[in-house]
Amino acid sequence: MATTRITTQLPPNIDVTKAPLAYGDRALPKLNRELKDPELITRQRALMTLCDYLHDPEHIADALLKVGVAESLKALLSDPDGTVRHKATEALYIISGHNIGRDAFIDFSIIFPLSKLFDDELDIVRRNAHMAMEMLTEFHPGAEGVVETHLIPILVDKLKVEVDEIKEYILDTLHFCMRLDQVQALIAGAMEVFTELLLHESPIIRAKAARDVMDLSVPLDGKRKACECNSLPSLVTLLSDEDPDVRSKAAGAIMTITITTQGKYTAIKAGAIPELVKLVDDESSEVRLNAITAITTLSEAPEGRKEVLENVDRIRKRTEDESAAVVKAAEIAVKVITWKP
Structure with missing residues (x-):
């Protein structure tokens, strides 16, 4: 499927000539001085060279610990020139791939000024800012x-x-943040936004949205919100998606939401059980695991157990699955489904 991609090409009127590197230990101090130069072309050339130079991890350590490049890049985030902001955010993204670089984000309070570029007029600047934030x-x-x-x-x-390209990075950033705090996301209306993205045309975004629904459904309020936002009907639809990652994440989200009684009956009403049963024999072990676990939670409701009971032999066959995790999940599922008071 064709999608619009953000170009990394510089504007045609920009001189792409790089600043010449000084020899040895003088290279980074010279570049750092040029990053602060009042002449625009000097700053641009210095950033061009710096982005290439930082691909060596040893240079990153020297740049941050000995020269103070982090403070210079932080200042350039508010530069009036778009190319400077473009290359400054690119340099920060390169730095964010290393522990010492991520420490610099915290030590020099770069997170907030970087977030200001979420509103930048240039797509490439916004993309680089979100890439750095996601990596962080x-x-x-x-x-x-x-x-x-x-x-x-x-x-x-x-x-x-x-x-769409930037949405992917935002969904990843929220995924990592919601491991620590789901309350901010719930208050901000994230469940409504994730639910809307479940039916997006991009399979990558559908999968990430389903994963984020699962993350946000960990607390009780999140499970309740998923039911209120009608997330389950859309998740049930995704169980028949062509992409295995989408099917897996959708089954995982249903598994998480249906821990509560409200979630169980909402999912049963949405027709989740027949679709989940189809996934018991899916080619992906992750899909099989999540589907069987979701079936187990739904079977805890009498109506769910009754509906699944006729397919118990199909689930029992998974006790000989090649995946040890699937085998264990299938054994638990059979016990729950066949349980008698």
């Missing part, structure tokens, strides 16, 4: 920093208006 939140201190900066409501709002 993959690790606990970074996710904690984003949560403490109260960026979750802003990220949820951006999901409504951003281009």
Whole structure:
């Protein structure tokens, strides 16, 4: 499926010439001075060279610990020139891929000024900012920093208006943040936004939205909100999706929501059981595991057990599955389905 991708090409009127590197230990100090130069072309050239230079992890350590490049890049985030912001965010994204770089985000308070670029007029700047933020939140201190900066409501709002490519990064960032705090997301209306994205044309976004519904459904209020927002009918629809990752994440979300009685009966009413039973023999072990676990929770309701009982032999066959996790899940499912008072 063809989708619009954000170009990384510089504007045609920009001089792409890189700043010449000084020799040895003088290279980074010279670049750092040029990052602060009042001449625009000097800043642009220095950033071009810096982005290439930072691909060596040893250079990242020197740039951050010895030269103070982090503070210079932070200042350039508010530069009036779009190309400077483009390359500054690219440099920060490169840095965010390393522990020492992620520490610098916290130590130099870069998270908030970087978030200001979520409103930038240039797609490439916004994309780089979100890529850096997503990379940062993959690790606990970074996710904690984003949560403490109260960026979750802003990220949820951006999901409504951003281009699809950037939506993918936002959904990932929220996924990592919701491991720490689901309350901000619930208050911001994230469940409504995720539910709307469940039927998006992109399978990547459908899968990530279903995963985020599952994350947000961990607390009791999240399970209740999923039922109120009619998330389950859309999740049931995704159980027959062509993409295995979408099917897996949808089954996982149903599994999480149906822990409560309200969730069980809402899912049964939405026709979840017949669709889940079809996935017992899915080619993906992750899909089989999540489907069988979801069937188990639904079988705890008398109506669910009655509906699943006629398919218990199909589930019993999975006790000889090649996946040990599926075998264990199938054994538990058979016990629950065949239980008698």
